[in-house]
Amino acid sequence: MRAVVVTTSYPISNDDPSGHFVRSSAQELARSGAEVHVIAAGGSVLDAPSRDGELFVHRAGGGALFGWPGVVARARESPLRLLSAGPFALSVLARLRQIGPVDRAVAHWIVPCAWPLLLASPGAPLEVRAHGADVRLLLRAPRAARSSIVGALLRRGARFVFAAGALRDALAGALASEQARALLGASRVEPPAFDLPPVAERADTLRREILQGPAERVAVVACRLIPTKRVELAIEAARAAGPGLRLVVVGDGPERAALERLAGRGGPADGVSSAGGAAVRFTGALPRREALAWIGAADVLLHPSSHEAAPTVIREARALGVPVVACDAGDVVAWARDDDGILVAEGTAESLAAALRAIPSRRSDRAPAPLP
Structure with missing residues (x-):
């Protein structure tokens, strides 16, 4: 054929x-x-x-x-x-x-x-x-x-x-x-098919590199930096979630400069700055395997996008055993009914921050979730 x-x-x-x-x-x-x-x-x-x-x-x-x-x-x-x-x-x-x-x-x-x-x-x-x-x-x-x-x-x-x-x-x-x-x-x-290369070892390395204390947690946003992804909400939510949360923004796009200004940083790429107490790191565009490793290193994937269908990044995070905080878009709410590892929040910084605070620090025994 x-x-x-x-x-x-x-x-x-x-x-x-x-x-x-x-x-x-x-x-x-x-x-x-x-x-x-x-x-x-x-x-x-x-x-x-x-x-x-x-x-x-x-x-x-x-x-x-x-x-x-x-x-x-x-x-x-x-x-x-x-x-x-x-x-x-x-x-x-x-x-x-x-x-x-x-x-x-x-x-x-x-x-x-x-x-x-x-x-x-x-x-x-x-x-x-x-x-x-x-x-x-x-x-x-x-x-x-x-x-x-x-x-x-x-x-x-x-x-x-x-x-x-x-x-x-x-x-x-x-x-x-x-x-x-x-x-x-x-x-x-039928949600699109995707492959998931092994990234656990690299994820552990990234986690050790970014965390500076046992009480800290990592939230990751992985997307194109365009308006509908609403990464500014992720930065504001990290600020409102309180100390001890490190936010990693994986990706690039036309909104990056504005987002960097919002995060209070203007230094070289891949730097770290403080956004009201939350450390924010912009990695820029990464090879897919490295981007997946950052997701695997996270305590939570933050996905505040307003326009989605069946966001693969959420399915990838759940396959890696990473909890997700997302906004209502596409089939995300339907997935959350069957997967308690997906929390759906309103599209406000306060609502996202409250959901972030509800996610505990990563446990070593967390397991991948069944894919929607």
Whole structure:
């Protein structure tokens, strides 16, 4: 069986955190015996295909728009980057012609990745995976455009896989009743696959390095530093939680300078400063394994994001046995009903601080939680 996966996000190396869940999904498909071709944003359609283990990776350009720290941030920085969406779709079509007939087609993100597959491989079953930003884009689109896109995919016989039930409910609720019923009947909810490399030894080393006393605790925020992640709330909550809490901000993005000023630091990267009694450390962007080690070193993962679907970082933290304090977004509340290691707080510094104070210092016997 030959399969093609079309995506705007795919890692450029083993340690690149971008699109690692897409890679894990494609690897699962390859393990089932399929010959898997991934068409991903970045590079050029003129680049020769490369190998990523068992996967064949074909680049289709569009990196000006579909790159770190995300489409919204890149388009806000330079609206002209939106013009890259059209050439990317055309390059995907060119790659599909080069690959030839396939037995299965998978699009990660409804838009723009599913559209080229409507025009190619007409006999192959089409699976469309929605992760969040694509659904939010459709919800902001005119009703006629939203209905046209979903209707075209349903007529093609596409099966939809939503990363979170909240995403499916939101999209169905924005469609006419007949189309909504069709969407619900052609879809399922399934959080994205992810791999978890061993990081325990490195996590213990990081914990020993940052803690200065037995009464101290470590809270970690791991995300792109963009407005919807609300890292400023994490800094304010750490300040309000009282002494003995060290906050580590893992990641980078356009909000970093403002967040550093809020934390009261302006020194060199990877420094430590005091934010009202809480020590705050900014690591900058890290390889994925190192970022996971910081999560594993924590007493708690703090995730105050306002826009999520099925946040992988929360699932990674729970798989590492780390408690989570998060705000209500996506399926987080539903997960918390089945996992007492996830505390859901209101989106205020005071509420997050109270939840942080309720998390005890890490025990050596803590165990991973079952994944949602």
